[in-house]
Amino acid sequence: YVVWVNDDYLDKGFHPDLLRYYLASYTSHTKELNFSWKVFQEKVNNELVGTLGNFVYRTLLFAHKNFGTVPDGDIDPEVFTNIEDARAAVIAAFNEYEFKRGIDAAMNLAAFGNAYFQSNEPWQLIKTDAPGAGKVVRNCIQIVKALAVLFEPVMPATASAAWAQVGMGTGLNSISYDEATSEIEVGQSMPKPAMLFAKIEDATIQEMEEILEERVSKAVKKKHITFEEFSELDIRIGTIVSAEPIKKSKKLLRLLVDLGENRDRQIVAGIAETHNPDDLVGRQVVVLANMQPVKLFGVESQGMILAGDTDGAILLVPEREVPAGTAVA
CATH class of the missing domain: 1.10.730.10 (Isoleucyl-tRNA Synthetase; Domain 1)
Structure with a gap:
């Protein structure tokens, strides 16, 4: 917290x-x-x-x-x-x-x-x-x-x-x-x-815990968004081309993902504790493609793999295989 x-x-x-x-x-x-x-x-x-x-x-x-x-x-x-x-x-x-x-x-x-x-x-x-x-x-x-x-x-x-x-x-x-x-x-x-x-x-700690709980409650509360706001998200189906661990990190993997572009995207995903890199190659995942690039452990991530969180990452996958870069709308 x-x-x-x-x-x-x-x-x-x-x-x-x-x-x-x-x-x-x-x-x-x-x-x-x-x-x-x-x-x-x-x-x-x-x-x-x-x-x-x-x-x-x-x-x-x-x-x-x-x-x-x-x-x-x-x-x-x-x-x-x-x-x-x-x-x-x-x-x-x-x-x-x-x-x-x-x-x-x-x-x-x-x-x-x-x-x-x-x-x-x-x-x-x-x-x-x-x-x-x-x-x-x-x-x-x-x-x-x-x-x-x-x-x-x-x-x-x-x-x-x-x-x-x-x-x-x-x-x-x-x-x-x-x-x-x-x-x-x-x-x-x-x-x-x-x-x-x-x-x-x-009594002092109880007061501080109540303040903390209130802040956490406000932080996790989600606002309603319009269709126009949702449309600004570039969500696509991608195919994982390669996956490898990142040095000095127990949680992160470096992925190359085909999003139907001229070259594969490099994406850092926090799924190392739940997924074997070799098992990921060839799998299709859902990607937020217009995420602001950010460096994690010195590796630039150019998107975000979308996943659920129940005792670890649960990857979102399409119902059937589709062309890489297929838009999610």
Whole structure:
């Protein structure tokens, strides 16, 4: 489905970073992506609010309340290893345009941070071992710093907010990935943090789904046309002369179709998943011949093969064989 970014998204108060995250983390760039408000809500609430946002806020709020600055304490080798592994995975994935894989690696680091905070219980340590609690907190702040660096390409505004909340003075957009493993400076001021994300309520999603359903309903509603308008369509019977797959496309075939003209027409048809190219040669089909030419996967299509759509393409064929180029009226 289509979402009007201004009317259906920005004007409703959704932050651009949330949509950027959804689009980049939903699936591989080689697969088709469909927008679902329900999936959008689940990803925001479970991943951004529940994992990333929860870890960042609980870490920085505890640090601000109990220390006010970055406390002293060595960075655990386990923490450095997890940060370095995430950094390497993100770089490798983004270089291959596998954004989901990179985001998953960064989110796994946030999950590790949550587990580290929870298992070390700094809220208990602070009562009896303030230096020990400080060490745990510094390690968690180091993870937050790394997360800001790793998420910046996908959520620049949100990552910059996290960067500022760990007391970093320089802008994040000029920072390299190497900064993720550079130790956070002890004594650095820790301002009072703010939540990076807010939970999206069911009522909000219901409202957005109703808007989407209304738009889809309007989009699929067909208007009545006059006979004169129909007469402008150049619909003819064509005979398929050749058919072959198009490189890098699972759905498209390149067809040459005899339409009774001086030369065969090249037509790109989305029927590769339902029709074998060898079986198409010699078959007659119905063609919209005055369709505006368009390039698909670099191949110009000079018409449209007409078909029904029930669990795949159902080609329209004449009742009996007729001369190529016979008009449909």
